[in-house]
Amino acid sequence: MGQLSLLDDVLVVVPPDLLVGAFSHEGVCPQDARLSLEARYGWLLEETDRFNRQLVSFQASKTEMLHGWISYREGFSAELVERLLNEFGVAAGDAILDPFAGSCTTLLTAKMLGIDAVGVELLPNSHLAWEAKSRAFAYDLDELTRVRDLLRTVVPPPAEAPFPHLTITESAFPAVTECDLMAYTHWIETLPLSDNTKLLYRLALMSILEKVSYTRKDGQYLRWDSRALKASQRNAERVRRGLEPVRGIDKGRLPTVQESLTEAFDKMVEDVARLQRQPPPPSQQTLVKGNVLTALPTLAADEFAAVITSPPYANRYDYTRTYALELAYLGVGDEIFRLRQTLLSCTVENRSKAEELHEFYASIGQQSRWQDIVRVIQGNAALREINEALALRNRRGDVNNAGVLTMIDQYFTELTFVYAELFRACRRGAHVAFVNDNVRYAGEIIPVDLLSTELAEAVGFEPVRVYVLPQRKGNSSQQMGKFGRVEIRKSITVWRKP
Numbered sequence: 001m002g003q004l005s006l007l008d009d010v011l012v013v014v015p016p017d018l019l020v021g022a023f024s025h026e027g028v029c030p031q032d033a034r035l036s037l038e039a040r041y042g043w044l045l046e047e048t049d050r051f052n053r054q055l056v057s058f059q060a061s062k063t064e065m066l067h068g069w070i071s072y073r074e075g076f077s078a079e080l081v082e083r084l085l086n087e088f089g090v091a092a093g094d095a096i097l098d099p100f101a102g103s104c105t106t107l108l109t110a111k112m113l114g115i116d117a118v119g120v121e122l123l124p125n126s127h128l129a130w131e132a133k134s135r136a137f138a139y140d141l142d143e144l145t146r147v148r149d150l151l152r153t154v155v156p157p158p159a160e161a162p163f164p165h166l167t168i169t170e171s172a173f174p175a176v177t178e179c180d181l182m183a184y185t186h187w188i189e190t191l192p193l194s195d196n197t198k199l200l201y202r203l204a205l206m207s208i209l210e211k212v213s214y215t216r217k218d219g220q221y222l223r224w225d226s227r228a229l230k231a232s233q234r235n236a237e238r239v240r241r242g243l244e245p246v247r248g249i250d251k252g253r254l255p256t257v258q259e260s261l262t263e264a265f266d267k268m269v270e271d272v273a274r275l276q277r278q279p280p281p282p283s284q285q286t287l288v289k290g291n292v293l294t295a296l297p298t299l300a301a302d303e304f305a306a307v308i309t310s311p312p313y314a315n316r317y318d319y320t321r322t323y324a325l326e327l328a329y330l331g332v333g334d335e336i337f338r339l340r341q342t343l344l345s346c347t348v349e350n351r352s353k354a355e356e357l358h359e360f361y362a363s364i365g366q367q368s369r370w371q372d373i374v375r376v377i378q379g380n381a382a383l384r385e386i387n388e389a390l391a392l393r394n395r396r397g398d399v400n401n402a403g404v405l406t407m408i409d410q411y412f413t414e415l416t417f418v419y420a421e422l423f424r425a426c427r428r429g430a431h432v433a434f435v436n437d438n439v440r441y442a443g444e445i446i447p448v449d450l451l452s453t454e455l456a457e458a459v460g461f462e463p464v465r466v467y468v469l470p471q472r473k474g475n476s477s478q479q480m481g482k483f484g485r486v487e488i489r490k491s492i493t494v495w496r497k498p
């Protein structure tokens with residue numbers, strides 16, 4: 001029998017498999033504060049297949065009009081956004097916010113429904129995606145059709161400019177592919193076309209980079225095909241040092257730039273034609289290009305009817321590495337290091353932003369707001385317990401990268417700033433939905449959903465529900481080998497501004 005609690009005056013039985021019960025493998029570390037979290041918020045957990053894994057992942061968007069123009073595996077689906085908007089009673093005339101906009105699923109869904117929206121996003125690959133997608137109803141279809149037809153036959157002359165590689169992207173393409181990418185990039189600039197058409201074409205080129213390369217986005221890093229020079233050089237070095245060579249992936253025959261670009265551009269033109277037949281009611285969406293931690297505090301207060309978002313998960317996934325090809329193509333250069341450090345702390349490389357945040361709040365005359373938020377973070381017993389547990393695990397040699405300790409502490413610190421600013425920016429009665437994954441490091445389970453709910457409550461929100469997806473996640477093979485298999489919740493936490 002699970003935990004009993006009161007929900008809207010009805011006695012609720014929480015299925016025991018939704019609760020964790022034992023947070024520290026073999027009881028090595030104290031877990032009272034995490035158990036208290038479950039006792040306090042366990043009643044919010046509700047397993048539902050209304051929001052299944054497919055809806056909460058990019059899978060459902062792959063073949064969708066507009067959303068499928070780029071492959072963004074970290075995204076959620078438009079249908080999820082629609083269902084949540086429906087549940088929250090948000091309609092045309094309202095404004096919503098997505099502080100981690102990514103491929104801009106929330107903003108585009110709002111656009112289709114005539115709802116105003118603001119998004120915040122750091123990375124330039126997503127900026128280009130938004131600029132091109134948000135103009136879907138403004139493109140000159142005749143011009144797009146002409147370019148589409150030209151692409152079938154044109155052989156663009158070689159370009160002088162080389163592909164603007166970053167160190168981590170060098171040798172990602174076969175030599176011919178690399179030349180073709182730059183030739184096609186240069187060719188469009190020589191034609192008398194509108195900026196809109198050139199923009200969409202540029203998105204099409206960016207969208208095919210992974211497909212025509214020796215790399216695959218996979219987990220935390222790019223995986224490399226063994227045919228890439230980088231992979232063979234790395235292996236030669238390993239063999240020289242007496243190590244086994246690493247087995248790279250085999251992507252088989254790589255499509256040419258012409259094949260991939262034609263396919264991508266065809267799909268875009270086809271979608272634009274269909275979309276323009278039924279334009280949505282007028283509304284206004286804005287993407288703020290920059291850091292969520294400095295963008296949110298400058299938004300007006302009491303503005304938004306809902307927030308639908310998904311932050312980076314605390315899983316060491318580095319967006320600047322996964323999207324290195326796209327960032328390189330856009331000419332990001334050394335700026336990539338600053339972007340990496342500006343990302344919400346979700347990798348072991350992230351340095352603390354505490355000082356920077358303090359200075360920023362002082363610079364906008366909000367020193368006391370900063371203090372209030374810091375007090376919430378420092379007063380949280382579960383976060384303290386998790387930090388101490390990871391430190392103990394580290395001393396025991398259970399943590400394979402000590403960067404995890406700072407990552408987790410900084411992750412929740414930064415998210416609390418986000419929660420507090422969202423509370424300020426939302427109007428009364430607004431709902432906030434966060435899609436996130438719980439995580440486990442060195443045998444310690446971190447209930448991201450319930451801990452976030454407690455932090456959100458401490459900044460003013462009222463907890464509403466934690467939807468748990470039916471299929472839970474397993475652990476990494478490393479964690480499983482050492483600490484056994486534990487199912488980890490993937491959830492949508494919902495809060496309300498009272």
Ligand SMILES: C[S@@+](CC[C@H](N)C(=O)[O-])C[C@H]1O[C@@H](n2cnc3c(N)ncnc32)[C@H](O)[C@@H]1O
Nearest residue numbers: 075076100102103105121122291292312343344
């Ligand atoms: C899980 S993805 C969001 C996916 C989005 N829901 C979609 O459907 O495409 C998280 C996003 O947060 C962005 N991000 C991370 N740190 C950020 C920061 N400090 N400021 C702004 N955006 C940030 C990442 O670049 C990434 O695009």
